[in-house]
Amino acid sequence: xxxxxxxxxxxxxxxxxxxxxxxxxxxxxxxxxxxxxxxxxxxxxxxxxxxxxxxxxxxxxxxxxxxxxxxxxxxxxxxxxxxxxxxxxxxxxxxxxxxxxxxxxxxxxxxxxxxxxxxxxxxxxxxxxxxxxxxxxxxxxxxxxxxxxxxxxxxxxxxxxxxxxxxxxxxxxxxxxxxxxxxxxxxxxxxxxxxxxxxxxxxxxxxxxxxxxxxxxxxxxxxxxxxxxxxxxxxxxxxxxxxxxxxxxxxxxxxxxxxxxxxxxxxxxxxxxxxxxxxxxxxxxxxxxxxxxxxxxxxxxxxxxxxxxxxxxxxxxxxxxxxxxxxxxxxxxxxxxxxxxxxxxxxxxxxxxxxxxxxxxxxxxxxxxxxxxxxxxxxxxxxxxxxx
Numbered sequence: 001x002x003x004x005x006x007x008x009x010x011x012x013x014x015x016x017x018x019x020x021x022x023x024x025x026x027x028x029x030x031x032x033x034x035x036x037x038x039x040x041x042x043x044x045x046x047x048x049x050x051x052x053x054x055x056x057x058x059x060x061x062x063x064x065x066x067x068x069x070x071x072x073x074x075x076x077x078x079x080x081x082x083x084x085x086x087x088x089x090x091x092x093x094x095x096x097x098x099x100x101x102x103x104x105x106x107x108x109x110x111x112x113x114x115x116x117x118x119x120x121x122x123x124x125x126x127x128x129x130x131x132x133x134x135x136x137x138x139x140x141x142x143x144x145x146x147x148x149x150x151x152x153x154x155x156x157x158x159x160x161x162x163x164x165x166x167x168x169x170x171x172x173x174x175x176x177x178x179x180x181x182x183x184x185x186x187x188x189x190x191x192x193x194x195x196x197x198x199x200x201x202x203x204x205x206x207x208x209x210x211x212x213x214x215x216x217x218x219x220x221x222x223x224x225x226x227x228x229x230x231x232x233x234x235x236x237x238x239x240x241x242x243x244x245x246x247x248x249x250x251x252x253x254x255x256x257x258x259x260x261x262x263x264x265x266x267x268x269x270x271x272x273x274x275x276x277x278x279x280x281x282x283x284x285x286x287x288x289x290x291x292x293x294x295x296x297x298x299x300x301x302x303x304x305x306x307x308x309x310x311x312x313x314x315x316x317x318x319x320x321x322x323x324x325x326x327x328x329x330x331x332x333x334x335x336x337x338x339x340x341x342x343x344x345x346x347x348x349x350x351x352x353x354x355x356x357x358x359x360x361x362x363x364x365x366x367x368x369x370x371x372x373x374x375x376x377x378x379x380x381x382x383x384x385x386x387x388x
Contacts, residue, residue: 005244007123010090012112012219016133017225020082022365026120026230027140028364030237031357032069035350037240042346044160046250046330047259052258057328062341070143073329075360077136082367088113095210099126110381112374122151127205130218133197139231142327144236145191148184151243153189155181160249165242168235183239190232206274254328257292259281263334267325271308272315298326 042061047054088111091102097120104116117123154161168183204218253259259284268279286306290297300319307315324330333342339349 001002007090008219009215010033010088010111010173012223013085013089015223016226017082017085018295018371019223019230020078020085020133021371023059023226023230023233024078024082024360025368026233026362027071027075027078028238028357028361030233031068031075031261031353031360032238034068034071035357038062038068038346041245042343042350043248044245044247045254047253047257049150049197053149054253056258056262057171057254057259057332057339059346060247060250060330064273065241065346065353067143067147071140072353072356072360074136074140074143079360079363081129081132081136083114084132085210086112088115089117089123089126092117092123094126095330108372111233112371121209125209130201130215130222131198131205133222134201134225137194137225138198141187141194141229141232144232145188147236148187151239152181152184152188155184155243159248159253161253163244163246164239165244168239168242175347183235185309187232187236190228194225194229197221222273233314249326260326260328261287263311263325263331264322267321268303268315268317271321272314273319274311274315276315278311282307282310298322 038061040061041064042059044060045057046060046063048056048058081370088104088108088110091104092098092106093102101281108114108116109326115128149343151162151164153159155164164179164181164183168181169179170178170182172178201218265276265279265283268274268282269276272279274282282303286298286303289306292329300322302323303317304315307313324334335342336345338345340346
């Protein structure tokens with residue numbers, strides 16, 4: 001019975017190993033889609049949102065790249081997990097080894113493992129790696145779900161920033177005017193399921209250490225979860241490729257509100273040498289007195305008058321300096337610190353993401369070639385025994 005369990009365990013590890021390689025390939029495809037779309041939209045202005053309120057002007061490209069970095073970290077975590085997982089449990093006996101020769105190292109080499117699990121009992125009853133795998137899946141799908149949630153909001157009539165391709169939407173069964181973002185809701189549903197899977201894997205592992213019931217459900221549920229996350233990543237990649245970003249609508253949302261309020265406050269710090277608290281107070285007073293969309297009515301004289309009234313200070317601000325804060329295209333380009341939404345900063349991040357992605361692609365190709373070679377060699381060896 002122990003030998004049967006150990007063979008099942010090894011088969012599970014081999015299956016998960018292959019699924020990790022396949023998942024890494026799909027995540028690389030999604031990362032490439034995000035990077036390409038971010039580059040295409042690097043000058044497409046839109047409001048950034050916090051609490052679903054217009055915050056500051058950004059670009060759709062900068063926004064999308066914010067989901068690329070977590071995805072690249074997922075790929076890094078996946079590579080680390082693959083390295084830890086790729087050790088053979090076979091030939092360890094039950095929990096304390098065996099007096100019968102097994103050739104553990106030889107079996108491991110034949111199956112493409114990088115080595116054997118050193119401790120026989122650890123080889124028999126590992127639980128931490130399935131937990132780590134479930135955590136990896138959770139981190140990955142939560143990142144995609146956050147993006148899906150945002151995009152679902154962005155394609156509502158009220159925001160109308162994007163429109164999904166027809167193949168990623170579904171008509172209402174009763175309301176003919178509706179175009180429901182079905183692909184995005186599916187990704188969110190997968191996230192819910194994987195969060196539940198993570199709790200299930202942890203709960204299954206929390207038993208006395210020498211019992212097989214702590215993994216029987218994991219053997220089926222974890223590979224299924226890996227497949228669901230991979231399919232969700234594929235779906236997100238297709239959705240991003242086919243969606244339409246409504247740049248005119250996005251610009252009008254930037255221009256119609258007070259999304260540039262922070263830029264104005266920073267300009268007052270930069271040009272008038274106010275401390276930020278005072279600049280914040282002054283701009284808040286301007287925003288309160290002038291409704292959204294009144295930015296074009298603000299000139300340097302008005303800001304000076306408000307400065308005297310609110311702060312009791314005379315400010316030296318030119319119309320040109322004011323314009324640099326209240327013109328969306330100019331304001332975004334003023335942000336030159338690393339990670340900002342300006343074109344120069346975005347280009348640097350795009351280059352960084354491409355370098356990381358190329359590194360992971362090389363690892364994926366290397367892994368695929370290595371395991372394919374091992375599989376073919378094993379089949380050839382088996383065939384040679386059959387012929388003799």
